[in-house]
Amino acid sequence: MTAHKGGYVTVRKRKDTGSWITDFSHNGERIQRVLKFARTRKEAEAAEAVIMSQVFKQAYGFENKQDTLFENFIVENFLPYSEANKKSFRCDVLACTVLIRHFKGKSLRQITPPLIESFKQDFLKTPTKHGGQRSKATVNNHLSILSKILSMAVDADMLDANPCFKVKKFRLNNQRIRVLSAEEEARLFQALSGNVLVRDIVALALNTGMRQGEIFNLKWFDVDLNRRIIIVQESKSDRKRIVPLNETADALLRERSKTTEYVFPSPQTGRRLDNIKRSFTSAMAKAGIKDFRFHDFRHTFATRMAERGSDPFTLMRILGHSDIRMTTRYTHATDNALHRAVANLVANPLQQSRTNVHDGERLRLIERT
Numbered sequence: 001m002t003a004h005k006g007g008y009v010t011v012r013k014r015k016d017t018g019s020w021i022t023d024f025s026h027n028g029e030r031i032q033r034v035l036k037f038a039r040t041r042k043e044a045e046a047a048e049a050v051i052m053s054q055v056f057k058q059a060y061g062f063e064n065k066q067d068t069l070f071e072n073f074i075v076e077n078f079l080p081y082s083e084a085n086k087k088s089f090r091c092d093v094l095a096c097t098v099l100i101r102h103f104k105g106k107s108l109r110q111i112t113p114p115l116i117e118s119f120k121q122d123f124l125k126t127p128t129k130h131g132g133q134r135s136k137a138t139v140n141n142h143l144s145i146l147s148k149i150l151s152m153a154v155d156a157d158m159l160d161a162n163p164c165f166k167v168k169k170f171r172l173n174n175q176r177i178r179v180l181s182a183e184e185e186a187r188l189f190q191a192l193s194g195n196v197l198v199r200d201i202v203a204l205a206l207n208t209g210m211r212q213g214e215i216f217n218l219k220w221f222d223v224d225l226n227r228r229i230i231i232v233q234e235s236k237s238d239r240k241r242i243v244p245l246n247e248t249a250d251a252l253l254r255e256r257s258k259t260t261e262y263v264f265p266s267p268q269t270g271r272r273l274d275n276i277k278r279s280f281t282s283a284m285a286k287a288g289i290k291d292f293r294f295h296d297f298r299h300t301f302a303t304r305m306a307e308r309g310s311d312p313f314t315l316m317r318i319l320g321h322s323d324i325r326m327t328t329r330y331t332h333a334t335d336n337a338l339h340r341a342v343a344n345l346v347a348n349p350l351q352q353s354r355t356n357v358h359d360g361e362r363l364r365l366i367e368r369t
Contacts, residue, residue: 011035011044020044021053031055067158068106068233070149071100077156078149095145098123108153115164116146120167129215136170143169163290178296179303180206180289187287200277201254201264202297207249211302213293216273223253241320305358 010024020038024031025088033051038044074096082092102119103111117273124139143334149166154162180188185206191197201215210218222231228245256263266273275293284292299318305315 006311011041011048013041013044020047022048024048024052031128040307049102058291067109070103070106070108070111073108073151073158074100074152077152081152092145095142096149098142099146099149099280108150108158111150111163111164116143116164118168119146120170137172140169140172143167161172164224177299177303180290180292180296180300184287189215189288191283191286195279195283197264197267198200198276200256201276202280203252205294205297206301207246207252208243209305210243211298215264219261220258220263221261223263225250225254241317243318 001187011022013020020032020035020041020043022033024036031051032046035044038047041145055128077362079089079093079096083089086092100117100121103115106115120139121145123135123142126134128134143164147162150162150164151158153159174232184367186200190198192202201212204210204215208230210230210232215232218230218232222232222233225245228250230243230245232243236262253263259265262272267269280294284290302315302319305318314356
């Protein structure tokens with residue numbers, strides 16, 4: 001080292017060649033470099049600072065960390081992963097289109113928690129393609145996909161940490177349970193009297209609690225009418241489950257013709273049905289039923305089962321829930337269940353004492369006679 005202006009510097013000029021060199025130690029290792037293009041001490045010190053920074057990055061694992069554009073990482077890494085591993089690939093493509101539009105031109109390292117929070121707020125304010133209010137659940141779903149993308153970047157050693165972990169999702173109220181009344185059900189089936197396909201799909205949903213996608217995926221191979229069960233091969237939880245058939249569902253399936261491998265094939269292609277939205281919406285309007293989605297048939301089935309005394313664990317197995325808390329919301333507060341619970345209470349001490357008094361009076365009356 002050479003003294004310089006009251007301190008020590010690690011650059012010096014060789015007397016034999018006149019070239020500037022840097023000469024310093026790091027973790028016991030002596031590092032020497034010739035600074036070929038340095039002409040002055042100031043230039044030599046600047047070059048040395050770059051070299052020392054590179055040594056520091058290499059020592060602490062930063063040297064090999066790459067950086068790439070966000071949109072490139074999605075196309076090259078995330079979407080191939082999604083296509084190979086996720087059922088929601090098509091939805092992921094749409095979500096990634098939104099994410100790329102917002103973060104376009106940013107590198108992975110430039111995506112910070114404040115930038116993600118800005119996306120969260122801006123996307124919520126953006127109306128849907130039909131001009132409606134965007135839901136917080138949709139925003140949270142996009143944040144989940146963004147988090148998965150950035151977690152993959154961490155796994156690829158391109159980020160040190162996932163910035164999404166510092167951004168809170170919107171709190172949701174998912175306790176909506178819309179149940180079809182008996183009167184609404186009668187009007188709906190009247191409206192569907194001319195559409196056998198949708199009528200049978202609705203009837204199966206009401207009597208089994210199966211999801212729309214599970215019904216569309218249903219094949220005759222998965223139906224065992226001898227045992228009166230359906231085996232759901234592809235569920236939301238990626239686990240098979242057995243759904244028992246009541247008399248209505250059993251009769252419905254026995255009456256359907258087996259023209260293709262699918263129980264409810266598309267009338268146009270004979271292959272898997274993928275949409276009944278137009279027919280369903282039309283029937284709902286004709287029946288005068290408002291604020292009702294296809295998934296609410298599942299809520300209706302579960303609520304009716306709970307009202308008839310089904311315990312949460314049995315209901316959980318039929319519905320294929322992975323968490324008992326998802327099932328207990330159906331058993332919490334149906335009026336019939338509450339009245340049954342009160343009716344089954346053991347008589348309290350006050351009532352028992354009154355009963356004893358009446359019994360005593362009856363005994364004395366008998367003795368007198």
